[in-house]
Amino acid sequence: MSEYQYYKFERLDGYLDAKARQSLRTVSSRAEISATSFQVYYTYSDLKAEPAELMLTYFDIGFYYADWGTIDAYIKLPAGTLPDALLGFSRDGFHVHESEEWQLLIFSLEEYYEYFDDENANDFFQYLAGLRSELIQGNWRLVYFMWLKALDCNDELEEIPLIQFDFEHLSEELQAFSALYDISLAWVKALAMVLNEQPRHQAKQAQFQYDVWLHNLTEAEKNTLLSTLFEQGQLTRHQALAMTRKESANKDETYQYWLTPDVISSYFEQAQSQLQQEQAAAIAKKMAIEKAEKEKMLTDLYNQRERCWQQAQEQADRTCASGYDAASRDLHQLNEAYQFKGDRPAFEQSFKCFIVANSSRKALLNRLKDLL
Structure with missing residues (x-):
């Protein structure tokens, strides 16, 4: 040391x-x-x-x-x-x-x-x-x-x-x-x-x-x-x-x-019990805020889905690692937004079109395996 x-x-x-x-x-x-x-x-x-x-x-x-x-x-x-x-x-x-x-x-x-x-x-x-x-x-x-x-x-x-x-x-x-x-x-x-x-x-x-x-x-x-x-x-x-x-x-x-x-x-036992309750309430409040923020983000993303599909394609067309990473990130977020809105079939249809358009880009497809 x-x-x-x-x-x-x-x-x-x-x-x-x-x-x-x-x-x-x-x-x-x-x-x-x-x-x-x-x-x-x-x-x-x-x-x-x-x-x-x-x-x-x-x-x-x-x-x-x-x-x-x-x-x-x-x-x-x-x-x-x-x-x-x-x-x-x-x-x-x-x-x-x-x-x-x-x-x-x-x-x-x-x-x-x-x-x-x-x-x-x-x-x-x-x-x-x-x-x-x-x-x-x-x-x-x-x-x-x-x-x-x-x-x-x-x-x-x-x-x-x-x-x-x-x-x-x-x-x-x-x-x-x-x-x-x-x-x-x-x-x-x-x-x-x-x-x-x-x-x-x-x-x-x-x-x-x-x-x-x-x-x-x-x-x-x-x-x-x-x-x-x-x-x-x-x-x-x-x-x-x-x-x-x-x-x-x-x-x-x-x-x-x-x-x-x-x-x-x-006073210690009473204080400890009260503190645990307050901490549990604080955690629950934090989780509720994070959930609301996440749902708002997914709703905004779904409402702008056409622009997001276009943006993912633009990133894929850069044909570089950072572009593929960005496209993968966009598509994973889109998948989550469609699921949140109960519109998974629509995502699958658009995703198939995206795969066909980028079928020659093996590095990009490898990043999307879990969505296939």
Whole structure:
């Protein structure tokens, strides 16, 4: 087995200056480095730095995978974004590295054995910015996902605050995360049921009050923000808030209502049954839509049958493999359309005429054997 490893990191708030890019070049001489990103793959060597340290120093989101099944996703948040009470259940698949400025969340899979390549990695990477934005704005569902994943194999999991988030309508980013990290949708539905029936805290996702924030800034903080803006050319809201935060936003939060394995487990069977019913209904609806679309297509084809016979002959007259393939495809679809309309004898009559007209084209006839 080769030892393929892929790293991709991106800075969302601000830019990497020349000094930062030079430092990153010492980490990897072959990486693609820009003012906002770092990307590299290895086959028989490795990165000359710890990804967590690179994230804390330079980047806001990151992703790593190796062909032996390891996957890590990184999201960096301003310090105090998540309350300590929400981070106490750290397990093999979820770790938090904290510094004075940041909280770095690492979501890990140790044994992912489905097919995965750079294209899959890039497809998933595009969701990390949205997941980070949700967390910063006070929507912490991603952390609850990891708690539910840990619950699958540990019924003595530590409790976490029971906070009212919407687990019935998941964003595209959360759906992508749940698919990759194999989050049980039955547990997600069970959590939604708990929140509908049990006492819980309301989520604090207050609108940002720009005037209040600006009024409370000191002259030194304003000067720092202006200097950073001129140096980087831009300054995002998240970056400005992180630079001027005076204390952890959720440090002193107290909670009265808690989510425990015992509480949610009592809802699991009901949630699983309801989920199966919803999935069956969704499949039935999808099949009904596909059937209606197929019937419409066959009806349209039957109504234009004379033109389709002519088109099939035009393709056959090209006397090449692609023309014969196209003619065969047209005739098979026509056969299905005639059958759908209960007019099989009419198809057989027209088909015999087509065969007679193309009797010398053995390659075409071979493609039509199953219609003869």
